[in-house]
Amino acid sequence: MKSIGAAVRDPGSTRRNKTGSWRTFKPVADKEKCIGCGLCYLYCPDGCISLEYDPDYDYCKGCGICAEECPVKAITMERE
Amino acid sequence: MKGVDEKEYLAPGHRACAGCGATIAARLALKALGENTIAVSATGCLEVITTPYPETAWEIPWIHVAFENASAVASGVEGALKAQGIEDTNIVVFGGDGGTTDIGMQSLSGAMERGQNIIYICYDNEAYMNTGIQRSSSTPFGASTTTSPAGKESFGEDKFKKNMAAIMVAHGVPYVATACISHPQDLMAKVKKASEIPGPAYIHVLQPCATGWGYSPEKTVKLGKLAVDTHMWVLYEAVNGKIEVTVKPSQKLPVEEYLKVQKRFRHLDEEHIGIIQNFVDGQSKQLGLSE
Amino acid sequence: MVVKVISSAEAISEAVKLARPSVIPVYPITPQTKISEKLADYVADGELDSQYIRVESEHSAMSAAIGASGAGVRVFTATSSQGLAYMHEPVFAAAGMRLPIVMANANRALSAPINIWNDQQDSISERDSGWIQLFCETGQEAFDTVLQAYKIAENPEICVPVMVCVDGFILTHTVDPVELISQEEANEFLPPFTPVNAYLRTDDPMSLGTLADPGHYLEIRYDLEKAVNASKELIEEVGKEYGDKFGRYYGLIEEYKSEDAEIILIAMGSICGTIKDVIDEQREAGKKVGLIRIRSYRPFPKEALKEAVKDARLAVLDKDISFSVGGALFSDVRSSVNNESYGFVIGLGGRDITPDNIEEIIAKTENPTNDVEWIGLRE
Incomplete structure (x- = not known):
């Protein structure tokens, strides 16, 4: 249906905008170390980390919060 | 994750800066509220970054009208739901500190006084970040902003932050709380509680902002923790006016630990840091966090 | 009923x-x-x-x-x-x-x-x-x-x-x-x-x-x-x-005795009641005067107005002022039709509008001196 008045009828459609291209450093996890605490999942400003720590690189802006906050230092930031 | 809604109600692809604290606050709040929620935004960072037409990051119904009127818009939404006999839908408002403590104060006061059944969440980054880091009434003492710059004759902002939670308690709002994005379980529990208590609720969320505060984006959560650990930001709730601290840091750090890692405070000398420490000590005592 | x-x-x-x-x-x-x-x-x-x-x-x-x-x-x-x-x-x-x-x-x-x-x-x-x-x-x-x-x-x-x-x-x-x-x-x-x-x-x-x-x-x-x-x-x-x-019909404009009028007043709102009374009197005295009442100001009824004014001379009454230009309705009328037209600012802030005022407007439209006049100003 055509929308008028700048109404957007396509929920979640910012997914079309792949913010992964903003990234200069990329988080990489050592899954052996991961204790599954879920903090990275909760803290991610872009909601693009799954509970099993599989970052969605289409959207990850590379802010590094997950690496910084990981209590067991399982995540490192690597240059793209 | 136990007790956490795994659905994302704020889709990625939004235009927030890397390491944005506002989106952490919104994401966590929406997880606590679930899909049966309508969101109202005041003009500000969160609104601008999430709805670049013809896209939207919101997975739930969402409305924005202007800067100062989100509480009034929410009041109208509430009226419409009531008129349709819909009683179980949450109405959550997101306003920044400018949109809440300054320009939105009147409509917020009106909505709270009327007892509108809305959850108002102020995401506080302590300045007008969307327009370029100008001072708001939520800007803390000593912070250098683009309209309260530190200079030869100035140490930056010369007023203490407006105490919004106390103002909301004075309105008789049944549930008032402070929160911080560094403490997600506390934040989500408060939002959940706010949705369960009938009548209005107000939650003031401190959310560090890398761009406006001057720190590296990965430190957003760290800054929140430092704010809590130095007692700069005390996490509490007030149920029917009765204040209870919800997070008691294991040790109280000196405020300098928090100030020195931010560009906005870097110019402060010992005297000003002392003034801030005194203020924080008083606040901490008043809230019952320290002796 | x-x-x-x-x-x-x-x-x-x-x-x-x-x-x-x-x-x-x-x-x-x-x-x-x-x-x-x-x-x-x-x-x-x-x-x-x-x-x-x-x-x-x-x-x-x-x-x-x-x-x-x-x-x-x-x-x-x-x-x-x-x-x-x-x-x-x-x-x-x-x-x-x-x-x-x-x-x-x-x-x-x-x-x-x-x-x-x-x-x-x-x-x-x-x-x-x-x-x-x-x-x-x-x-x-x-x-x-x-x-x-x-x-x-x-x-x-x-x-x-x-x-x-x-x-x-x-x-x-x-x-x-x-x-x-x-x-x-x-x-x-x-x-x-x-x-x-x-x-x-x-x-x-x-x-x-x-x-x-x-x-x-x-x-x-x-x-x-x-x-x-x-x-x-x-x-x-x-x-x-x-x-x-x-039984009551409405449109964008209301035409009142404007069909054959040589002078047409254009106005909005309750003032039109007074204008209609004055027109009735003037018609009895043999003057061909009429009224077009603008009911829809936005959208502005350009086409309807064009058709209704024919080649009459127009007197546009405004209870508002766009300073240095005249009334807003006057500007809109001027930009919509090419008839000779004059603007009258009247009744601001609740100043009474009398039949005399309307007669004055008609007289001033018959013998115009200014594009825009303020009516009822005290000396």
Whole structure:
């Protein structure tokens, strides 16, 4: 249906905008170390980390919060 | 994750800066509220970054009208739901500190006084970040902003932050709380509680902002923790006016630990840091966090 | 058929009651308050089942109206003067978001100096907001227009809010016989509102009030322009449908003895009653004078006006002023037709408009000296 008045009828459609291209450093996890605490999942400003720590690189802006906050230092930031 | 809604109600692809604290606050709040929620935004960072037409990051119904009127818009939404006999839908408002403590104060006061059944969440980054880091009434003492710059004759902002939670308690709002994005379980529990208590609720969320505060984006959560650990930001709730601290840091750090890692405070000398420490000590005592 | 001797404020309230809005956010301001008080009575007495929100300002009245209309229900609010000026920002947003809100505006002068009496500067100052603005001559028309306003605003092809303008005090506080229609008749004319463009439903989420960048804004504003233009036909249609049902016909303009007129006065609102009396007298004296009453100020009835004015000389009366230019209606008339035309600013801040004033305007149009004249200025 055509929308008028700048109404957007396509929920979640910012997914079309792949913010992964903003990234200069990329988080990489050592899954052996991961204790599954879920903090990275909760803290991610872009909601693009799954509970099993599989970052969605289409959207990850590379802010590094997950690496910084990981209590067991399982995540490192690597240059793209 | 136990007790956490795994659905994302704020889709990625939004235009927030890397390491944005506002989106952490919104994401966590929406997880606590679930899909049966309508969101109202005041003009500000969160609104601008999430709805670049013809896209939207919101997975739930969402409305924005202007800067100062989100509480009034929410009041109208509430009226419409009531008129349709819909009683179980949450109405959550997101306003920044400018949109809440300054320009939105009147409509917020009106909505709270009327007892509108809305959850108002102020995401506080302590300045007008969307327009370029100008001072708001939520800007803390000593912070250098683009309209309260530190200079030869100035140490930056010369007023203490407006105490919004106390103002909301004075309105008789049944549930008032402070929160911080560094403490997600506390934040989500408060939002959940706010949705369960009938009548209005107000939650003031401190959310560090890398761009406006001057720190590296990965430190957003760290800054929140430092704010809590130095007692700069005390996490509490007030149920029917009765204040209870919800997070008691294991040790109280000196405020300098928090100030020195931010560009906005870097110019402060010992005297000003002392003034801030005194203020924080008083606040901490008043809230019952320290002796 | 029920006839009540009531004020326009009450006539509007009666019509709003028949329209059954779900939400009524209002804030008091003279001379509109008679409307919101009456609606409060209806709600208090259980005659009207609406959520009546006593907001803390007019800015919030319009904002709450937008919230409710955005959520997909029928909404009513009312204001005047400073109140309308205060809600200027969300008034624009309501139209931009294409929400079918109906608002009554009891026309009153704007500060400074502060003045509670009638002119039309308040509505005129919102003419570029994208709202449809319908100006009423009588209480009866105000009653009829509120019901038509919902039908126009809620048309899925239009989705534009409507401001029903009535002269403060002159209409809002004076009584006249008003013929009412029954609830059944109202329901038949105006069925319940079904939103198609905007609603806030958790089972079909949409985002309202998004940010449009330079790549999109122009088209979205152009859509509004098209809708406002398209509403001309609908206003005529709805006015005719209303007439066929209830015997009183309405359109974009009303022509009064203008057919063969050499001088045509053009005006809006209650002043037209006085003008009609003067025209009757002048006609008896053999002068070919007529009136075109602009009912729809926005959309501006360019085409209808062009056809109606023929080659008459025009005298345009404005209860407003666009400083250094003349009245706003005068500017609009001049930009729409090529007839010789003169502007008269009159009645600002509630200054009485007498038949003598109208005669003076006619005389000055017969022997013009200035493009724009202020009528009734004291020496």
